[in-house]
Amino acid sequence: MIYLLINLVSMSVKVNITSKGIQKVLKNYNEKQAIAEYIWNGFDANANTIHVDYVANSLGLLAQLTIADNGYGINFDRLQQKFDPFFESEKSIQIVAPKHTSKMHGRNGVGRLTFFTFAHDAVWHTTYQSEQGFRYGEIQISTGGLNSYSHDFTTAPSNTGETGTTVSFTNLRISQQDVEETVLPFLINEFCWFIELNKHKNYSIIVNGEALDFSSNVKTLEEFNLFYPDTAVTFKIKYVHWKENLHKExxxxxxxxxxxxxxxxxxxxxxxxDDYFHSVYIDSDFFRDFDFKSFENEGQVAIFGAAKSSAEYRFLIKALTEYLKSKRKPFLKEYANRLVETYEQDEIFPVYATEREKELRKPALVNLIKALYEVEPKLFSSLNTDQKKTFVRLIDLLMRSNLRDEIFEMFNDMIELEAEEQDELLQLIKGLDERE
Incomplete structure (x- = not known):
């Protein structure tokens, strides 16, 4: 049921779920994710610039936080769709990244209610263009009444000639230190790939007057062309190796x-x-009429343009796969060394009876651990301390029994390897004593 309270200048709307119910539905959100959702709302509204501004008091707590965008604003005729939660149960909701396009990230405004994670009050000031011209309005929501919002759209048409939305948050529960040490690094990892995708459009997030530096998450960036000679198709490639993960992307x-x-x-x-976080941007007119879905159904042929079954696309993916593998190898060597250092600190390796035995046995074990990680990092993921000790000491026992063929067979059965990778693993196991 929807209740309407009307006076001469404003309207209050109550939706069909309690405020506590909304908080329960959105329980997976923290302040970092919530602030990111308000920025995504701006980009979803076709903004190219988002301004995040905050002011702290003498105690270091935020006195005010605003997030402003130059998007198309909130259409008053569609307000109920934007602010009424469209769910009726209290099942937890987690907004997920879109699978095959980056154009719409939000979920019909659900993220607009997540401010309860860091503030008590939120006010939207929005300008949009209607058939009658530019219109301005305000929407207000408080944490204690997330199921009820008030709005005032009686203001005369705006003559600014600019659309956009500014959300102001007050009665905040986060500090300047929280923002600078936790929220901003989160935003860099959340949006770096998206800003890079739209770099030619000069997309940016401005924090207190300064552009957020997304290059801080770039480990490597390379640009090059791939050319398919048979049809003279050129693919412009931009490869980015990120230092840290891209969250849901x-x-x-x-x-x-x-x-x-x-x-x-x-x-x-x-x-x-293996924590090898990367993005590959491929630009070519070849994709203008490309049918990306036809290959999903065997035997279906694209009527217009090319498809995944085309020689050009197969050439592209094969070349990029080999390229990514070549970039991944040194990365895996680096992380294999880190893995061993961690295992040393956590005392995962066996305790040997004598120093002599340790000198004879441990180097080969360490080399095999590194080799296995380079072939399949997944073997070492999601293991607790006891599982790590068991895994490593089982390998040590097999090596001590000189059962190297059995070691190969065991891991060959555990890991899906291509023929080349099988040969590489076999040579590594047989030549452990010579591996540096």
Whole structure:
């Protein structure tokens, strides 16, 4: 049931779920994710610039926080769709990244109610363009009444000639230190791939007058062309290796035509459990009429334009897969060394009876651990301390019994390896004593 309270200048709307129910539904959110959702709302409204401004009091607590965008604003005729939660149960909701496009990230405004994680009050000042001209209005919500919002759209048409929305948060429960040490690093990892995707459009997030520096999360950036000679198709490639994870976005290919995103999909090295976070941006007119879905149904042929079954696309993906593998190898060597250091600190390796035995046995064990990590990092993910000790000491026992063929067979059964990787693993196991 929807209740309406009307006076001469404003309207209050109550939606069909309690305030505590809304907080329960959105219980997975913290202040970092909530602030990110308000920024996504701006980009979803076709903004290219988001301003985040905050002021702290003498105690270091935030006195005010505003997030402003130059998007198309909130259409008053669609206000109920934007602010009424469209769910009726109290099942937890988690907003997920879109699978094949980056154009709409939000979920019909659900994220607009997450401010309860860091503030008590929120006020939206928005300007949009109607058939009658520019219109201005305000919407207000408090944490104690998330199921009820008031709005005032009686203000005369705005003559600014600019649309956009500014959300002001007051009675805040976060500090300047929280923002600078926790929220801003989170925003860098959340939006770095998206800002890079829209770099030609000069997308930016401005924090207290200064552009947020997304390059701080860039480990490597390379640009090059791939040329398919048979049909003279050129693909412009931008590869970015990120230092830290991209939250829900994961590692993807972004297919563009003249800078506009057409489609995106996971790279062949996504979800390898190795912290190799990367994005590949591919720009070519070849994708302008490309049918990305036809290949999903065997035997279906694209009527217009090319498809994933085309020689050009197969050439592109094969070349990029080899390229990514070559970039991943030194990264895995680096992380294999880190893994061993961590295992040393956590006392995962066996305790040997004598120093002589340790000198004879431990180097080969360490080398095999490194080799296995380089072949399949997933073997070492999600293990607790006891599982790590058991795993490592089982390998040590097999090596001590000189059962190297058995070691190979065991891991060959555990890991899906290509023929080349099988040969590499076999040679590594047989040549452990010579491995540096």
């Amino acid at each position: 994961l590692s993807k290919y972004y297919f563009l035509a003249s800078g506009e995103e057409i489609y995106k999909d996971y790279t062949t090295l996504n979800k390898k459990s």
